[in-house]
Amino acid sequence: MTLPESISPGGSPTTADPDHDDSESRHQWDINDNILPTIHDVDDYRDWPNGHCKAVYTEGSEEARRHASGWAMRNTNNHKVEILKKSCLGVLVCSQRCSLDSGDTVHLRPAICDKARRKQLGKSCPNPNCSGHLELQPCRGHCGYPVTHFWRHVDGVVFFQAKGIHDHSRPELKSSADGRRCSPRDNRSLGYERARIARKRMSPDSVSSQELYPHKLQHMDDPEFTNPMVSNEMICSCPPFECLCGAGTPRSLVFHHQTILSSVTSPGPLVYHVPEPTNRHHAPGERPTSDYVRRRRDSYLALDACGRDAQRRWRR
DNA sequence: AACTGCGGGCAGA
C-alpha cells in the first residue's frame, strides 16, 4: 500500500521503528483468530478505548465481564456465538449546539434500549437558557458506520478489540445517567414544564469543560484522550496524534477543517484530510518527532482502505 | 422500566 506523498511531512523519514513497543505490537492476535495466544500479562480496564485498539482483560474485571464501556454501545447480531459484537450509539446533543458561558456543552448518554432512546429524543435541552431539544448525534467513526467493539472469552481471559475512531464527544458515564434516571425531577416530559426546567441547573456530569490544553501530543489510545477537534461543532478524524494546543482552535486549523467539511456531503471519517504542513500540529518552531511521524503514517495506513470505501459511498 | 445477550430475518456489497 502506498501513501499520498503529502502525508510525509517535510521529507522526514517515515520508516517504522520495529522495536517500538506499542499496543499494536503487543497484541499480535485478531479477535477472529481461531487460536488466540496464551496471555501472560493483562491490561487494566479502560472506559474510553478509541481507535483501532485491542486489550486483554481478566474475568476478574467487573467491567470486562459485563462488556462495559464509557461509550454507549449496544448489542448487535454478529451471527457468531463466540464473539459478542456491539456498536456505538453516539451521543445526545443539543439541537442548537448550545454552550454555557463556561464553554460546557451538552452530551447526554443515549439509552441502550431502543424504546427508551426514542423517548429521549425531542426532549428539551437541559441548559436552562436554551430552547433547543435533544437529538442523537450518531457515530460514524468506522467507515461511516458506528464504531464496533468485539468481546471474546477464552479460558477466563477476555479479549477486546475495537474498530473505528469515534467522531463525536464522549457521552456522560452510565453511572451519572442512571442517577438522573432515578431522580424524580427529571422524569417529566421537558415539553410541559419549561418554567421549572428553566430553574434547573445542568447536571455537572452532562457537560464537558473545555479547558486550555498545553502543547502536548496525545494518542487516541491514551485513557485520558481528549481531542478538542472532536467536538459537537467540529469533526476531525485525523488520527491518531493531535496537538492539544490552544484548545484545538488555531485559526488555520479550524479553517482547514471547515474547508474539508464543506467539501463532503455527509459527515464521516476524513482519512485523506492531511493537514499541511503536518507540523502545524506542533508547538511553533518544533519539529515533529520521528515517533509522531511514524505513528501518524501507520494510522493512515490502518484507515486507508476503509476511508477509500467511505469516500466512494459519499460521492454517490 | 431499562439493560443485556441471543438469534431470526432482511438487504446491500
Next chain:
DNA sequence: TCTGCCCGCAGTT
C-alpha cells in the same frame, strides 16, 4: 459470504 441493522424474546437489575 460478510456486514449492518431491525425486531422480538427472555432473563436480569
